[in-house]
């Protein structure tokens with residue numbers, strides 16, 4: 001046995017001993033009282049820099065603890081933040097290159113007018129704030145063998161995963177055509193505007209096209225997405241792979257257009273919000289058994305219906321990613337809004353945000 005192996009085993013058994021001593025609380029619960037970044041198991045991140053480049057966004061630089069395994073451009077992480085003693089988890093896509101040399105992560109968060117976590121971060125984030133962090137996840141990624149021609153389309157806060165792709169491609173020295181087409185209301189709403197100009201400067205293969213929907217001068221294009229925008233920004237889009245992230249209207253417009261021109265298999269998308277699901281023919285009654293609340297089934301997701309009935313179930317992503325909203329359906333039939341599958345078995349865990357009731361349903365919340 002080598003010296004290294006013996007030291008490793010000794011470290012592991014010391015750790016197990018500490019953990020056993022710390023039972024029932026994990027050792028990280030004790031360590032966090034001394035230094036929340038000195039964790040044995042938990043992945044966390046400390047905010048090291050805070051920038052506010054537009055009125056309603058905040059850009060955070062995070063230094064993750066040593067458990068962080070990195071990410072691929074386009075993926076997302078889950079951030080946990082404690083507000084009034086309760087931890088809330090939300091998904092955010094890093095905007096930096098996956099090769100960032102200091103290993104830090106950059107997130108840009110748009111403050112939603114009624115949003116709990118985004119408003120909190122926008123107002124309160126400061127260097128030294130420690131957040132919980134998940135490993136990166138998600139299939140919105142470019143293939144390992146990068147396509148020759150790449151069109152990146154984003155709108156609003158959807159800029160983050162595609163900006164990460166752009167920065168990553170430039171770090172790799174990608175020499176194929178890249179167009180970055182970004183939609184914003186006005187030029188003042190473009191987070192990372194100066195950096196985008198710098199990234200394109202002096203690179204013949206990289207083009208940044210800014211489209212303003214609420215401003216008729218400046219920028220490159222005006223109004224909402226349409227065929228003419230695509231032709232003007234990247235006439236070669238038919239030979240490219242396109243990566244898209246933005247608000248529902250932009251996503252819908254691009255998808256419909258790609259469908260019409262037979263290019264939908266070249267379009268790769270990321271959603272920040274689940275599509276609105278309301279079945280106008282819905283029938284039945286919902287029973288939220290632990291709270292004794294009942295409601296007429298409106299066809300919306302069970303999470304939305306529980307909230308509409310005055311309940312406050314836990315949630316994170318609201319689109320089936322994080323499992324924060326999982327609850328037990330005690331009886332009735334539910335439909336998975338993403339896959340369309342139905343489930344009639346009693347006592348099944350379901351994700352409230354992507355489940356709708358088919359007739360009478362009882363859920364244990």
Ligand SMILES: Cc1cc2nc3c(=O)[nH]c(=O)nc-3n(C[C@H](O)[C@H](O)[C@H](O)COP(=O)(O)OP(=O)(O)OC[C@H]3O[C@@H](n4cnc5c(N)ncnc54)[C@H](O)[C@@H]3O)c2cc1C
Pocket residue numbers: 076090091092093094108109110111112114115116117118119157160161271272273304307308317318319321
């Ligand atoms: C994969 C992924 C990546 C993402 N990346 C980014 C990113 O890089 N940057 C970014 O800014 N955002 C990103 N998001 C969105 C982000 O996760 C959050 O959804 C966003 O910040 C809003 O969170 P919030 O807590 O501020 O809002 P919340 O308080 O969660 O509210 C958000 C919306 O939820 C609904 N809602 C909340 N409470 C209720 C209620 N009681 N009744 C009815 N409806 C309610 C409302 O429609 C509200 O507008 C991403 C999302 C996903 C899924």
Ligand code: FES
Pocket residue numbers: 314315316317318319320321322323324325326351352353354
């Ligand atoms: S809120 Fe994330 S899975 Fe439902």
